[in-house]
Amino acid sequence: MLEIYQSETYAENxxxxxxxxxxxxxxxxxxIINKNAITFDTLCEVGCGTGDxxxxLERSFGFSKGYGYEVSPHAYRRAKTKETDRTKFHLESVFDTAAAPFDVMLVIDVIEHVEDYxxxxxxxxxxxKYKIFHIPLDxxxxxxxxxxxxxNLRKGVGHLHYFFKESALATLRDCGYNIIDHAYTAGRLELPNQATSSKLMKIPRRAMFALNQDLTVRILGGYSLLVLAE
Structure with missing residues (x-):
């Protein structure tokens, strides 16, 4: 699926x-950073898109250097225009950088797109040292x-792998990560520009989530998992 990002396909969709x-x-x-009292001086994002x-986060934390890595030329060009003294963007794989290791690495809505995740x-x-993953629970x-x-997720945004909470956490543990903390995020309830079906599901999702979080997510969906790991 790498070609959809290196070409204009993803940008067109x-x-x-x-x-x-x-x-x-x-x-x-x-x-999740503040909850776990994580201090850091360098912050990296893998698959940073247009950098926002x-x-x-630069406006919320006093880190000295932020690094954004992106493989899409289209997204990189947009990110490059937004660079600051502290945050720079790079059209390269994070595996090719000489800047690592970082204090904190963000992997936000990425692994579901990677063929060999x-x-x-x-x-x-x-x-x-610390990794923060955001994984859609499709x-x-x-x-x-x-x-x-x-x-639709496969065609529109290139999801190749589909997770529920337990499989997402097991994946990270199997890859050698120590899970420090995790939490649900309610994108379908809180993000703008949602489909009509998601808008209709807001009330039942909120009501059921207040009673049983895991059961609600497993049945109704609409949530992602935020994971802090070492």
């Missing part, structure tokens, strides 16, 4: 590169029953 989601994602990341998550996750582990009772949501 997603012209905004999800920039409108960046403040919300940065907020989730900041919360890093730039939002197990090998990818294993290679990332030594590149930073597998739920309703998504399997309806079929279309998963197939």
């Amino acid at each position: 997603n012209p905004g590169w999800h920039e409108e989601d960046a403040p919300w994602k940065a907020k989730q990341i900041a919360q 998550i890093l730039l939002n 197990l090998g990818f996750a294993k290679q990332l582990r030594p590149l930073a 597998l739920s009772v309703q998504s399997l029953f309806r079929e279309r949501p998963i197939m």
Whole structure:
């Protein structure tokens, strides 16, 4: 699937590169960092897109250097125009950089796109002390029953792998990570520009989530998993 990012295909399907989601994602990341009292001086993002998550975090934390790595020339060109004194963007694989190891590495909505996601996750582990993953939980009772949501994700945004909470955590543990903390994030409830079906599901998702988080996510979907790991 790498070619859809190196060509214009992904940009044509997603012209905004999800920039409108960046403040919300940065907020989730900041919360898990602050909750676990993580201090850091260097921050890296793998698959940084147009850079807005890093730039939002720059406004919240006093790190000295931020590094964004992106393989899409289209996204990189947009990110490059936003560089600051502290945050720089690079059109290269993080595995080719000489700047590692980092204090904190962000892997936000990435592993589901990578063909060899197990090998990818294993290679990332030594590149930073702390890793923060955001993994869509695409597998739920309703998504399997309806079929279309998963197939739309595959066609529209290039998801190749589909997770539920336990399989996502098992994947990271199997790749040698120590899980420090994890939390659900409610993208379908809180992000802008949601489909009509997601808007209709807000009330039942909120009501059920207040009673039983795991059961709600497993049945109704609409959530992702944020994981802090070493």
